[in-house]
Amino acid sequence: MSNNKIVVGSEEWCALPQLNIPAIKVRVDSGAKTSALHAVNIIPFKKDGIPWVRYEVHPLQNVGKTTIYCESPVLDKRKVKSSSGFGEIRYVIKxxxxxxxxxxEIEITLTNRDSMGYRMLLGRQAMAGKILVDPEAAFKLGELSTHILKQHYKVYNNKPSGLKIGILASNPDLYSNRRIIEAGEERGHQMEFLYIKDCYIKLDGxxxxxxYxxxxxxxxxxxxxxxxRPSITFYGCALTRHFEAIGVYVQNSAASITQSRDKLYSLQLxxxxxxxxxxxxxxxxxxDTDDLIKMVGGAPLIVKLLEGTQGKGVVLAETKKAAESLINAFKSLRANIxxxxxxxxxxxxxxxxxxxxxxVVESIMRTAAPGEFRANIHMGGTAQLVKITPEERRIAILAAKTMNLKVAGVDIIRGHHGALLLEVNSSPGLEGIEGVSKKDIAGLMIEAIEKDLKPKKIN
Known part of the structure; x- marks a missing residue:
């Protein structure tokens, strides 16, 4: 204590007793005005005519199976700008x-903090008159051992009693993979990350x-x-095909992934x-370069590598001369475009x-960054929720069905003569769409598996 104020470091453990959260690690940030708590499945409702909000908190980083279900009166709805510069409307509780x-008592906003390093941020508004910060220190009030945390949250841990689900991928730290594992654990399933390169096959009649x-x-x-990932499509699909052969349910089949990665074949389908x-x-x-340019209406035009994805291998040629040079350069490298x-x-x-x-469980409109022609969030673009037309919905559903994909990201643009289908992605990312919509898309993917495996008993 200093002058009756609590001296804390840049990170500390605290509790939110009214929410039944006995311990949560917070990032102490006097640069942020508002405090924030990680919450998902945020649903507003009314109790005796008063606005309330129902939500789920996973207080421990990267431990999705620990779930606390909370309800709070709504103090306010406020636009908050995150550290990444993205503004969103958040519910505020006390x-x-x-x-x-x-x-x-403090005011705290509810938001999905999966992409952040801490499940809670303590802002200066909550610290005013109560706390002094020593930015060079951490855990001045003491650390909590894993044993103590397990005791605190023992009653909240969901025991895996449902399905055993594997994520076949290359990067366990990728947002999408972490969220799918977390969503499965929240629903009582046993989740395991399987590195593609660590799997191998025994072929035997x-x-x-x-x-593994x-x-x-x-x-x-x-x-x-x-x-x-695209660079390992052949091997990843070989493994997926083998899982299918030995009777394991796969959410997207090897055949559907393979054809979705071939831009020419997928467009023909x-x-x-x-x-x-x-x-x-x-x-x-x-x-044939000259006629090729003419058949697509001349420059400007787009040149795409057949095996590119997520905007990679896509180039805008603004003039006919640039298009000719680009096409001929790719052809000289024997690249299929x-x-x-x-x-x-x-x-x-x-x-x-x-x-x-x-x-279609959610739709967002992506806008390219200034100077870019591709609407890619990872290249400085922005995104917002969008209401799609019945025709756009029909196109998206039929595109996924045509590619035989149970989970797909379907990309559409709006032209003068209506919607045009750009691409169907067999491994769509979750970070952009969950970040904008605040919807538990990963959970919907897990629920889809549960429905498909309904004949199997899920306790």
């Missing part, structure tokens, strides 16, 4: 903060097996969620089902529809 044997590093046989999984796409050309010889009309009226915007089991 609750007691307990720290160093002292307790007082009588006893085929999937092996160290010789472990993977023979007890109920479901596999493939999240295969899509137009065969009557889906509208930008005019596209494909040729083998540089001798598509040439596609540039839909100028789209104004650097596209719509990402997230489809799960034949239903």
């Amino acid at each position: 609750t007691a903060l307990a720290i160093a044997k002292s307790s007082w 009588k006893n085929p097996e999937m092996h 590093r160290g010789g472990r046989i993977l023979d007890d999984f109920d479901a596999i969620i493939p999240r295969i 899509l137009i065969n089902n009557g889906l509208p796409i930008p005019t596209t050309g494909f040729a083998n010889s540089p001798l 598509l040439v596609q009309e540039f839909v100028k009226e789209a104004e650097g915007k596209d719509i990402r529809c997230f489809v799960i089991n034949g239903k």
Whole structure:
């Protein structure tokens, strides 16, 4: 204590007793005005005519199975700008903060902090008159051991009693993979991350097996969620196909992933089902360059590598000369490319529809950063919720069905003559769409598996 104020470091443990949270690690940030608490599945409702909000808190970082269900009166709805510069409307509640044997009420906003390093941020408004910060120190009030945390949260831990689900991917720290694991654990399933490069196959007519590093046989999984990066499509799909062969449910089949990664083949499948796409050309010889440019309406035009994804391998040629040089350069490298009309009226915007089991569960509009033509959030673009038209919904659902994908990200642009389908992604990212919508998309993916495996008893 200093002048009756509590001296804390840059990170500390505190409690929120009114929310039944006995311990949560907070980032102490006097640069932030508002305090924030990690919350998901935030649902407003009314109790005796008064606005309340129902939400779930996972107080321990990267431990999705520890879930506390909370309800609080709504104090306010406020626009808050995050450290990344993104503004959002958040619910504000008032609750007691307990720290160093002292307790007082603070205002706190509810938001999804999965991408942040702490499940709670303590801002200066909550510290005023009560706390002094020593920014060079940490845990001045003491650390909490893993044993103590386990005792605190023992009653809240969901025991895995449902399905055993594997995430077949390359990076366990990727937001999407972490969220899927967390969502599965929240629902009582046993989740495991399987590194693609650590899996290998035994081909045997009588006893085929999937092996994992160290010789472990993977023979007890109920479901596999493939999240295969483009650079390892061939091997990842070989593993997915083998899981299918040994009777394991896979959320997206190897065949559907393979065809979605082949831009030319996927476009052929899509137009065969009557889906509208930008005019596209494909040729083998540089001798056909001039006609190829003409068939897509001339420059400006888009050149795409057949195996590119997430905006990689996509180039805008603004003049005919630039298009000729670009196409001929790719051809000299024996790279397979598509040439596609540039839909100028789209104004650097596209719509990402997230489809799960034949239903569009959320849609966002992505806008390209200044100077960019691709609407890519990871390249400085922005995103917001968008209401799609019945025709856009039909296109998204039919596109996913055509590609035989149970989970898909369908990208659409709006042209003068209506919606045009750009691409169908078999491993759509969750960070952008969950960040904008605040919807538990990962949870919907897990629920889709539960429904597909309904005949299997899920306790």
